[in-house]
Amino acid sequence: MNNFWITVTHTAGKRIRSKAFIWSTVITMLLIIGMMNANTILSSFSNDEQDEDVPQSIAVVDNTTSNDTMGEMLASNEEGSFHYVNYTDGNQQEALEQARNEVYDFVLTLNGDPANLEAELFGSGNDYRMGQEVEQDVQRVKESVVTNQLDLNEEELAMIYSPVAFIEQPLTKNGEVQTEETHMQAYWMVYGLVFVIYLIVLSLGSMIATEVATEKSSRVMELIVSSVNPIVQMFGKLVGIGIVGLVNLASLVAAVIIGFLINDNNMLSSILGGAADVSLLVYALILIILGYFVYGGMAAMLGALVSRAEEVNQAIQPLIFLAMIAFFMAIFGLNAPDNIFIHVLSYIPFFTPQLLFLRIGMGTVPVWETILIVGLLILSAILINLLAARIYKGGVLMYGKFSFKNGIKQALTMSKKEK
Incomplete structure (x- = not known):
C-alpha cells in the first residue's frame, strides 16, 4: 500500500508542479474568463464615438390611413430602447437619404390601416433582436389604436390585457414539472459535463498513456517494475492523474465563477440555486469519476502496449473516436433527450456518463433505471480495469512495434508467466 501512495503522490505532484500544466491551466482560465466577457472587452476597445447611453434614432414615415398618428404615438414612447422621430419633412426616399447621411440610424415606414398594418425597417444593424424590439413597439401602438377605434373603456381594456393565471402541476404525487429556469440550469450543466468528459479523454487519457510510454522508452519502467508491482503502479498512476x-476541473469551475462575477450576470445564482441542482451536481461527480476509470483504464492499457511516446496518439485513437461520438450524440440529445436512440445508447458504458446525465438533467429517468445503468457502469469499470491490469502487467515488459491485436495476446501471455 505504501508503494501505491508513493506512486500517486509522485505522479500527481510531478504533473501539477510542471510549468506546462501551470501555464496551460492559467491560459485556459484566462480564455474562459475572456470569452465570457467578450462583449465587455470588445466594447472597451470600440472606436465608436456614439455614447452608449444615447438611444439609436429611428425616423418613422407614417403612411397609414388611421385618424390617430401612429408616428406621433411611437415618438411619445419613452419606455423602449430607441428614440422614435415622427418624420414629416418628406417621403420615404428623403428619410432614407438622411439616414445614409447619418442623421438617423434607421428608417421605419408604416403603411395600410391599423387592422392590416405593414411595417418596413431599413437599417444596417447585425443584431436580430433590434428588429424584434421595434416590431413589439409597433405592435403595442397598433393595439392601442385599434382599441381606441373600438371605443373600449378602461375596464374592458383591463379585461383584455390581464394576464392568464397559468400554473403547471405534476401528474403524479411525487412528480416534477420542469420550468424554463430549471430547463436552462440542466441545459448548461449537461453541456458542461459533456465537455468535461471530452476533455478527460483527450487530456487525461493521453496523459496516462504518454507517461507509461515515456517510462518504457527511457527504460525507467524496468527499474520501477523491479520494486513496484505493475498493477499497483497502474492504479497509482490512474489515481494520481485523476x-x-x-x-x-476545479480551476475551470473557478474560471467560470470568476467570469460570471466579472460579468455581473445573475445566471450564476440561477445555475447554482435550488435543490435540483445539488442532485445534478452529485450525479455529475459520480459519472465523471466512473467515466474517468472506464476511459483511464483503457488508456493505461493502451499506453502499456506501445514502446515509444510517438505511438501514443495512434494507440488511443479508438478512445478519442468513442469520445467524439459520445460528444456529438450528447449535443444532439440536448434537444431530443427522450429519443429512443439516446435511451438505448445510455446503457453502453463508454456513452453512459454523457447520455445518462443528459437524460437525468433534461428529462425524467425512473430511479430503478438510473440504479441499473449506474450499476452496469460500475461493473464495466471494474471489469475493464481488471483486464487492463492484466494487460498492463505484461505490456510494460514488451518492446517492439505497436499492434493492438497481437500486443494484447502477447501481454496476456507474459502476464500469466509473471504469476
Missing part, C-alpha cells in the same frame, strides 16, 4: 484532473 487528482491532476480534479485540480484542472
Whole structure:
C-alpha cells in the first residue's frame, strides 16, 4: 500500500508542479474568463464615438390611413430602447437619404390601416433582436389604436390585457414539472459535463498513456517494475492523474465563477440555486469519476502496449473516436433527450456518463433505471480495469512495434508467466 501512495503522490505532484500544466491551466482560465466577457472587452476597445447611453434614432414615415398618428404615438414612447422621430419633412426616399447621411440610424415606414398594418425597417444593424424590439413597439401602438377605434373603456381594456393565471402541476404525487429556469440550469450543466468528459479523454487519457510510454522508452519502467508491482503502479498512476484532473476541473469551475462575477450576470445564482441542482451536481461527480476509470483504464492499457511516446496518439485513437461520438450524440440529445436512440445508447458504458446525465438533467429517468445503468457502469469499470491490469502487467515488459491485436495476446501471455 505504501508503494501505491508513493506512486500517486509522485505522479500527481510531478504533473501539477510542471510549468506546462501551470501555464496551460492559467491560459485556459484566462480564455474562459475572456470569452465570457467578450462583449465587455470588445466594447472597451470600440472606436465608436456614439455614447452608449444615447438611444439609436429611428425616423418613422407614417403612411397609414388611421385618424390617430401612429408616428406621433411611437415618438411619445419613452419606455423602449430607441428614440422614435415622427418624420414629416418628406417621403420615404428623403428619410432614407438622411439616414445614409447619418442623421438617423434607421428608417421605419408604416403603411395600410391599423387592422392590416405593414411595417418596413431599413437599417444596417447585425443584431436580430433590434428588429424584434421595434416590431413589439409597433405592435403595442397598433393595439392601442385599434382599441381606441373600438371605443373600449378602461375596464374592458383591463379585461383584455390581464394576464392568464397559468400554473403547471405534476401528474403524479411525487412528480416534477420542469420550468424554463430549471430547463436552462440542466441545459448548461449537461453541456458542461459533456465537455468535461471530452476533455478527460483527450487530456487525461493521453496523459496516462504518454507517461507509461515515456517510462518504457527511457527504460525507467524496468527499474520501477523491479520494486513496484505493475498493477499497483497502474492504479497509482490512474489515481494520481485523476487528482491532476480534479485540480484542472476545479480551476475551470473557478474560471467560470470568476467570469460570471466579472460579468455581473445573475445566471450564476440561477445555475447554482435550488435543490435540483445539488442532485445534478452529485450525479455529475459520480459519472465523471466512473467515466474517468472506464476511459483511464483503457488508456493505461493502451499506453502499456506501445514502446515509444510517438505511438501514443495512434494507440488511443479508438478512445478519442468513442469520445467524439459520445460528444456529438450528447449535443444532439440536448434537444431530443427522450429519443429512443439516446435511451438505448445510455446503457453502453463508454456513452453512459454523457447520455445518462443528459437524460437525468433534461428529462425524467425512473430511479430503478438510473440504479441499473449506474450499476452496469460500475461493473464495466471494474471489469475493464481488471483486464487492463492484466494487460498492463505484461505490456510494460514488451518492446517492439505497436499492434493492438497481437500486443494484447502477447501481454496476456507474459502476464500469466509473471504469476
